[in-house]
Amino acid sequence: MSSLSEHHYKNCPEYKKMMDAIGYTPAKKYDCTELPFLPVRLFKMMDLYSVEKGEIVKTMTSSGTTGQLGSRIFLDRETSSNQTKALTKIVSSFIGKQRVPMIIIDSPEVLKNRNLLSARGVGILGFSIFGSKRIFALNELMELNIDLIEDFIDKNKNERIFLFGFTFMIWQHFYKELVKKGIKLDLSNSVLIHGGGWKKLANESVSPEEFKNKLNEVCGITSVHDYYGMVEQTGSIYMECECGHLHTPVFSDVIIRRAKDFSIADIGEKGIIQVLSVLPHSYPGHSLLTEDEGTLLGEDNCPCGRIGKYFEIIGRLKNAEIRGCSDVYAERY
Amino acid sequence: MQKDISDVEFLFPIQLDIDNFLNLTPFEPFSENAIEFLNDLSVELNKDVDSRKYGEIAAFAFFCRKANIFSFKKKYLNNQTIRLGRGIVFHIAPSNVAVNFAYSLICGLLSGNLNIVRVPSKEFEQVSVICSAIYRLSLNKKHKFISERLLLVRYDRQSSATAFFSSVCDVRIIWGGDSTIEQIRKSIIPPRSFDVTFADRYSLCVINADVFINETSPEKIALAFYNDTYLFDQNACSSPHLVIWLGSDINVEKSQEIFWTNLYDVVKVKYNIQPVTAVDKLTSFFNQAVKLEKASKVDMPDNSLWRVQLKHLPQNIDDYRCSGGYFSEYHAESLTELSKIINRKYQTLAYYGIEKSELILFVKEVALTGIDRIVPIGRTSDFSLTWDGFDLISTLSRICEIL
Numbered sequence: 001m002s003s004l005s006e007h008h009y010k011n012c013p014e015y016k017k018m019m020d021a022i023g024y025t026p027a028k029k030y031d032c033t034e035l036p037f038l039p040v041r042l043f044k045m046m047d048l049y050s051v052e053k054g055e056i057v058k059t060m061t062s063s064g065t066t067g068q069l070g071s072r073i074f075l076d077r078e079t080s081s082n083q084t085k086a087l088t089k090i091v092s093s094f095i096g097k098q099r100v101p102m103i104i105i106d107s108p109e110v111l112k113n114r115n116l117l118s119a120r121g122v123g124i125l126g127f128s129i130f131g132s133k134r135i136f137a138l139n140e141l142m143e144l145n146i147d148l149i150e151d152f153i154d155k156n157k158n159e160r161i162f163l164f165g166f167t168f169m170i171w172q173h174f175y176k177e178l179v180k181k182g183i184k185l186d187l188s189n190s191v192l193i194h195g196g197g198w199k200k201l202a203n204e205s206v207s208p209e210e211f212k213n214k215l216n217e218v219c220g221i222t223s224v225h226d227y228y229g230m231v232e233q234t235g236s237i238y239m240e241c242e243c244g245h246l247h248t249p250v251f252s253d254v255i256i257r258r259a260k261d262f263s264i265a266d267i268g269e270k271g272i273i274q275v276l277s278v279l280p281h282s283y284p285g286h287s288l289l290t291e292d293e294g295t296l297l298g299e300d301n302c303p304c305g306r307i308g309k310y311f312e313i314i315g316r317l318k319n320a321e322i323r324g325c326s327d328v329y330a331e332r333y
Numbered sequence: 334m335q336k337d338i339s340d341v342e343f344l345f346p347i348q349l350d351i352d353n354f355l356n357l358t359p360f361e362p363f364s365e366n367a368i369e370f371l372n373d374l375s376v377e378l379n380k381d382v383d384s385r386k387y388g389e390i391a392a393f394a395f396f397c398r399k400a401n402i403f404s405f406k407k408k409y410l411n412n413q414t415i416r417l418g419r420g421i422v423f424h425i426a427p428s429n430v431a432v433n434f435a436y437s438l439i440c441g442l443l444s445g446n447l448n449i450v451r452v453p454s455k456e457f458e459q460v461s462v463i464c465s466a467i468y469r470l471s472l473n474k475k476h477k478f479i480s481e482r483l484l485l486v487r488y489d490r491q492s493s494a495t496a497f498f499s500s501v502c503d504v505r506i507i508w509g510g511d512s513t514i515e516q517i518r519k520s521i522i523p524p525r526s527f528d529v530t531f532a533d534r535y536s537l538c539v540i541n542a543d544v545f546i547n548e549t550s551p552e553k554i555a556l557a558f559y560n561d562t563y564l565f566d567q568n569a570c571s572s573p574h575l576v577i578w579l580g581s582d583i584n585v586e587k588s589q590e591i592f593w594t595n596l597y598d599v600v601k602v603k604y605n606i607q608p609v610t611a612v613d614k615l616t617s618f619f620n621q622a623v624k625l626e627k628a629s630k631v632d633m634p635d636n637s638l639w640r641v642q643l644k645h646l647p648q649n650i651d652d653y654r655c656s657g658g659y660f661s662e663y664h665a666e667s668l669t670e671l672s673k674i675i676n677r678k679y680q681t682l683a684y685y686g687i688e689k690s691e692l693i694l695f696v697k698e699v700a701l702t703g704i705d706r707i708v709p710i711g712r713t714s715d716f717s718l719t720w721d722g723f724d725l726i727s728t729l730s731r732i733c734e735i736l
Binding site for chain 2: 017018020045046260261262271289291317318
């Protein structure tokens with residue numbers, strides 16, 4: 001990890017300036033816990049990359065909140081291919097090593113512009129490699145294509161089907177539609193992987209347990225796994241195990257930091273999530289401070305049997321009730 | 334304009350005849366009625382047990398005292414000019430400061446106007462305390478004249494009330510910053526009416542280290558500076574973001590050590606940093622490090638106080654700000670060096686150890702485009718009837734010339 005920092009220091013002029021300003025020494029070997037971290041928001045404020053511009057083969061974007069720019073992440077061939085390899089390794093532990101029939105619970109519209117992919121597009125494209133054949137469950141108007149789905153399930157009834165989508169989309173356009181139409185599907189042998197966060201569902205007071213239970217009611221599915229990941233570290237995602245815990249894959253590490261001084265929080269203590277990944281080579285995203293709050297639950301002792309750190313996400317850092325007369329709260333003037 | 338105010342919550346009065354209200358007359362500035370009303374409001378608030386809980390209400394009550402208002406009155410009654418309130422002043426208070434609406438109201442009252450005040454949409458207890466004190470005063474016949482010229486309202490931004498109140502006002506006062514102003518200005522005001530706007534501003538502090546080095550109570554100065562900044566999460570328009578040091582190298586170096594250590598001691602006890610603010614500070618710093626040459630972080634015990642030392646003073650330093658205790662600092666040759674950074678956005682300069690005569694020269698020769706207030710450290714948020722360069726009494730009243 002320390003040599004990755006050194007690589008970015010040498011090849012990304014902006015990163016060098018940042019590191020110089022905090023007194024980083026490139027020659028020194030840093031332990032993972034001492035490695036400097038960049039706040040993810042910086043990728044929204046400036047273009048950061050550590051390779052020649054000509055080597056960049058793909059640019060990914062994350063959705064910005066209203067009125068703000070999204071992140072721009074620059075990938076060269078090597079980083080992009082490592083992301084795919086890492087994702088394959090992580091996900092195969094949940095759906096097996098073979099490619100399987102895949103239902104994408106989204107609309108094909110999100111993949112329209114392949115050069116400039118949104119976070120949803122990145123996720124779908126990344127996970128698509130696990131599909132032997134694929135269908136999109138929603139049309140361009142985000143309407144559920146029931147006939148297509150039923151036909152697909154029927155044709156593949158002897159196989160395990162892999163479903164993928166974004167948590168809120170699944171709830172809004174899949175679960176609710178099935179309930180509304182009074183349709184039950186048989187997906188009892190399927191695996192669902194979903195991500196994107198709980199913010200919108202929390203607003204509707206839907207808990208992860210309820211999400212699983214309700215889905216089970218409409219389609220009999222039992223294997224439902226959330227994942228935590230971000231465009232800024234595509235590939236090295238954190239999967240939810242059978243015990244409902246997020247696990248750190250071998251490519252990554254998670255450190256929970258105290259807001260007060262960025263010191264390392266104890267197990268069970270709430271803090272800001274720092275994510276480390278060995279994959280980012282073309283941009284300085286190997287050590288990032290997220291804007292999410294979480295708790296480390298333990299290491300090597302999750303009842304699911306997987307080794308490594310496991311943790312839970314509490315949610316986005318709250319936009320503090322900041323006092324003062326300037327525009328922070330302009331949206332509710 | 335349709336009088337669609339059905340979704341407006343009236344905090345005062347409880348029952349309103351809007352047509353009657355709109356037909357009432359303005360009056361002379363510093364009228365006996367208004368001064369008596371404010372003085373009794375001061376007494377009423379001081380009696381109220383609830384208000385003791387809130388320092389800002391006590392400060393407001395103190396401001397309303399007759400003696401204080403008289404001291405302002407004296408400044409305005411120095412000639413024979415006849416002035417009258419302009420009519421109806423529509424105040425839009427900022428959403429995140431509890432008592433600002435009340436100060437805005439004072440200006441409207443003392444200048445002789447009818448007032449429609451939109452209080453923050455967020456329900457602050459301080460707002461209820463002041464509103465119920467006003468209600469109790471209104472029960473006294475003596476205050477009928479003023480209280481019937483008062484309207485305190487609360488409503489969501491979706492409401493069409495802003496459009497209606499805008500259409501009937503003579504002056505509209507908009508607090509809350511640039512984007513609020515932009516939003517509110519979409520509602521049209523009558524041809525002869527105008528806006529007084531309090532936009533986003535930038536403030537700084539100048540400390541003369543040659544004087545500070547001999548300060549016997551640096552902890553008091555640190556507390557005063559804390560009140561200028563952290564008290565409002567360094568997010569009030571008057572909160573300094575930049576600290577300019579003057580004096581010899583050795584004195585500056587020593588003074589910095591004393592000043593920041595003392596400030597940290599206050600912050601440690603009084604301030605609780607929000608996680609998102611810690612991330613904001615780190616983000617702001619890296620952004621600053623990339624875009625400005627030679628900006629370096631000074632090691633501090635924790636995230637509640639960030640110092641960024643500048644080796645040179647960039648013209649756009651006001652772009653690099655962050656709330657919650659984040660300061661850029663620079664050792665300047667003299668006040669003249671500030672001429673390259675000061676622009677229209679600059680509002681308050683807090684000072685320590687500088688002669689008034691020097692400050693006057695500074696305003697006339699250096700601060701030609703910006704800076705509306707120069708106050709000793711600790712007094713940046715003191716309210717005055719002159720704010721952001723506006724003499725509010727004069728602005729909110731009209732002159733009738735008799736030849």
